[in-house]
Structures are given as structure tokens and as C-alpha cells.
Amino acid sequence: MARHPEICPACFARLEAEAKRCPRCGALMAELSARDYREKLLRALMHPLAEVRMRAVIALGLRAEPETADALAQCALSHPTDVVEGLEVVERLRDWPKTEARDAALIRLSAHPSRLVRRAAARACSIIANRGLIHA
Numbered sequence: 001m002a003r004h005p006e007i008c009p010a011c012f013a014r015l016e017a018e019a020k021r022c023p024r025c026g027a028l029m030a031e032l033s034a035r036d037y038r039e040k041l042l043r044a045l046m047h048p049l050a051e052v053r054m055r056a057v058i059a060l061g062l063r064a065e066p067e068t069a070d071a072l073a074q075c076a077l078s079h080p081t082d083v084v085e086g087l088e089v090v091e092r093l094r095d096w097p098k099t100e101a102r103d104a105a106l107i108r109l110s111a112h113p114s115r116l117v118r119r120a121a122a123r124a125c126s127i128i129a130n131r132g133l134i135h136a
């Protein structure tokens with residue numbers, strides 16, 4: 001069962017956990033399938049406003065769907081000076097269940113232009129390696 005949206009997929013306003021309708025734009029949450037919602041969140045990762053991207057990162061992070069891992073890495077790599085966003089992406093991915101897609105995304109992020117993000121990603125990768133979950 002998909003979790004309830006945490007942001008409005010139409011206008012990206014923040015939503016209460018039980019909201020059936022967005023208080024800002026009036027969009028009805030029940031009309032959105034889980035898959036539509038994921039597509040909208042993935043598009044929000046390319047939004048020009050950092051705040052909107054961050055909401056999408058957090059919402060996708062909670063959903064932990066392996067097929068979105070690469071898009072999250074791409075979002076962080078596309079905004080090389082947004083260190084906060086990059087670190088958020090790394091932290092979210094680190095806590096996901098192990099999948100090849102998740103590990104590949106973290107490995108991609110260990111080449112992030114920001115040293116802080118690179119280090120966090122490398123640390124997440126080494127935690128994975130130390131657990132014996134990937135072949136170093």
C-alpha cells in the first residue's frame with residue numbers, strides 16, 4: 001500500500017498526513033494513483049526551486065522505491081552547489097533497503113562535485129561494503 005502523499009503533486013504544497021484535498025490548489029489526493037504520484041514527484045526533482053526539489057526528495061525518500069534511486073542521484077548531481085540537497089539524497093538512499101539500484105545511485109553520488117556530499121556517499125558505500133552486501 002502506498003503511503004499518503006506528503007506534498008501536493010499538483011502545486012507541491014506541504015500536506016497534512018490525513019489531507020484528502022490540497023488546501024492550496026484543491027487537488028484531490030484520492031484521484032491520484034500511486035504510480036501517477038511517483039511520476040509527478042520525479043518531475044518535481046527537476047523543478048527550478050530548491051524548496052520544491054527538496055520536498056520531492058523527502059517524499060521519494062519515504063517511498064523508498066528502487067526505480068527512483070537513479071533519478072534522486074541525478075537530481076543531486078544536477079545541482080552540484082546545493083550541498084543540503086545532495087546530503088539529503090545520500091541520507092535517504094542510505095536508509096533504503098538494499099537493492100542494486102540504490103547501491104548504484106550511492107556509488108554515482110560518491111563522485112558528486114561537493115566534497116561533503118562525496119564523503120557522505122563514500123561513507124554510505126563503505127557501510128554497505130562492511131556489511132558484506134556488495135563486493136568491494
Ligand SMILES: [Zn+2]
Pocket residue numbers: 008009010011012013022023024025026027
Ligand atoms: Zn496543491
